[in-house]
Amino acid sequence: MTSVNVISDGAGVGMLGFFGKSFYHMSIIPLMLLTTLLAWHARPATTEQIPGGFRKFQVAYLVVWAFCVASDWLQGPYVYALYSEYNFSRQEIAELFVAGFCASLVFGAMVGAVCDKYGRKNCALAYCVLYIVSCLTKHVKNYSALMFGRVTGGIATSLLFSCFECWMVSEHMSRHKFSSGLLSYMFGMMFTVMYLVAILSGVVGEFLAEAAPLHPVAPKSNIYIGGALGPFDLAIACLVVGAVLIVLLWEENYGQEPPDHDSRAQSEVSMISNFTESVQMCISNRRMWLVGLVVATFEGSMYAFVFNWTPALQSDLVPPPYGLIFALFMMACMSGAAVSTMTDQMMTPGTRLAVAFGTGAIALCVAATFNGNLKLSFFAFVVFEFCVGMYFPSIGILKSEVVPERVRGTMYNIYRVPLNAVVVGLLLTNMSIVRIYELCALLLGVAFVSILAIMSTPGSFSDDTKTVKNV
Numbered sequence: 070m071t072s073v074n075v076i077s078d079g080a081g082v083g084m085l086g087f088f089g090k091s092f093y094h095m096s097i098i099p100l101m102l103l104t105t106l107l108a109w110h111a112r113p114a115t116t117e118q119i120p121g122g123f124r125k126f127q128v129a130y131l132v133v134w135a136f137c138v139a140s141d142w143l144q145g146p147y148v149y150a151l152y153s154e155y156n157f158s159r160q161e162i163a164e165l166f167v168a169g170f171c172a173s174l175v176f177g178a179m180v181g182a183v184c185d186k187y188g189r190k191n192c193a194l195a196y197c198v199l200y201i202v203s204c205l206t207k208h209v210k211n212y213s214a215l216m217f218g219r220v221t222g223g224i225a226t227s228l229l230f231s232c233f234e235c236w237m238v239s240e241h242m243s244r245h246k247f248s249s250g251l252l253s254y255m256f257g258m259m260f261t262v263m264y265l266v267a268i269l270s271g272v273v274g275e276f277l278a279e280a281a282p283l284h285p286v287a288p289k290s291n292i293y294i295g296g297a298l299g300p301f302d303l304a305i306a307c308l309v310v311g312a313v314l315i316v317l318l319w320e321e322n323y324g325q326e327p328p329d330h331d332s333r334a335q336s337e338v339s340m341i342s343n344f345t346e347s348v349q350m351c352i353s354n355r356r357m358w359l360v361g362l363v364v365a366t367f368e369g370s371m372y373a374f375v376f377n378w379t380p381a382l383q384s385d386l387v388p389p390p391y392g393l394i395f396a397l398f399m400m401a402c403m404s405g406a407a408v409s410t411m412t413d414q415m416m417t418p419g420t421r422l423a424v425a426f427g428t429g430a431i432a433l434c435v436a437a438t439f440n441g442n443l444k445l446s447f448f449a450f451v452v453f454e455f456c457v458g459m460y461f462p463s464i465g466i467l468k469s470e471v472v473p474e475r476v477r478g479t480m481y482n483i484y485r486v487p488l489n490a491v492v493v494g495l496l497l498t499n500m501s502i503v504r505i506y507e508l509c510a511l512l513l514g515v516a517f518v519s520i521l522a523i524m525s526t527p528g529s530f531s532d533d534t535k536t537v538k539n540v
Contacts, residue, residue, distance in 0.1 A: 185324025405458020
């Protein structure tokens with residue numbers, strides 16, 4: 070009995086010791102309880118009758134999605150940290166980040182056509198291969214090798230957030246002919262799984278990163294193992310499992326291709342015409358270019374934050390547990406998304422965005438003013454991530470209401486042009502962290518004013534005489 074009590078007491082002390090390690094660890098329980106409560110109330114559900122074959126299809130997709138998206142989340146907290154441990158300068162790290170972002174942006178403009186032509190299943194397998202290559206390059210302390218890995222990783226990211234969704238929608242609607250209501254339920258499950266996997270990936274990644282120190286495989290070797298590379302190795306394992314499951318569980322599906330030469334030529338003319346029309350509409354329609362301004366300012370600030378939170382929390386006194394911090398950020402993000410869902414009937418998307426932009430601007434002002442105060446900076450970052458969680462569901466609805474269906478894909482790509490300019494400007498100008506957060510807070514102020522302008526402007530685009538209201 071005594072030995073049992075000793076073991077029990079030891080476990081209790083161990084748990085208390087873990088949660089008392091730092092204010093990061095002490096934040097786990099309250100933030101987890103809040104996230105669980107909000108996520109439970111906003112959990113995806115459907116009142117429709119579940120048809121035969123739906124559950125099998127759902128599992129086949131969500132299991133693959135969980136492993137493949139886990140490979141992405143495992144890497145996120147450790148990219149900057151690893152480059153820093155390799156002794157690259159902040160400017161060199163910024164160049165590596167921008168390379169990955171630009172690769173994703175450039176390939177993202179054509180990824181839909183590539184998936185349609187070569188098959189969504191094949192492109193999902195290509196994602197696994199490209200990301201495995203990207204993870205393997207992380208073991209090499211060489212700028213050129215890491216740059217190559219960032220490019221392959223950027224292309225893989227474009228595939229992750231396009232071909233997987235395209236495969237699921239096509240299988241759901243075309244092959245199985247399930248209802249649109251069940252499709253909405255599938256999307257809800259997809260993003261719930263994504264956030265849960267992100268939180269788990271952060272926690273597991275932290276244990277792996279602390280398991281062994283980063284070191285070369287041999288004296289003077291440029292090949293490294295251990296430390297922050299642990300999460301990248303687990304990402305490779307997830308990608309291998311994901312690829313095997315794709316081969317075993319998925320059927321191939323394609324988009325519609327033009328049947329002959331004349332139709333292809335006609336399609337190319339139509340694409341040019343569509344692009345021209347989109348640019349003209351974006352310039353002439355006030356609501357459309359204001360939405361583009363919102364996207365560029367908020368998402369530009371978000372990408373700058375992703376780059377800068379790691380160095381902002383670096384400290385010898387309180388070494389940052391990067392994976393755990395990332396998991397806490399994802400809890401905050403999931404809570405924000407849950408609040409967005411719960412307030413859907415009480416607030417318009419525009420109102421939620423205004424709240425998110427105002428709150429986010431204040432949070433980044435706090436981060437800039439109290440840079441160096443780790444507790445206040447961390448709290449500000451958690452609040453900003455909560456705002457990110459509110460942003461994405463709300464901006465998705467707003468864009469769907471403002472942008473006509475016939476130019477939707479083209480317009481969304483146009484919106485990414487100024488976004489790219491903002492990100493490159495913030496990352497490559499070698500500004501201090503304080504100045505970056507000050508500018509990001511200013512950008513969120515612009516987003517706040519822009520969303521107010523959108524809300525005060527009557528809908529005025531013509532798409533089958535439809536008028537947008539109640540944004």
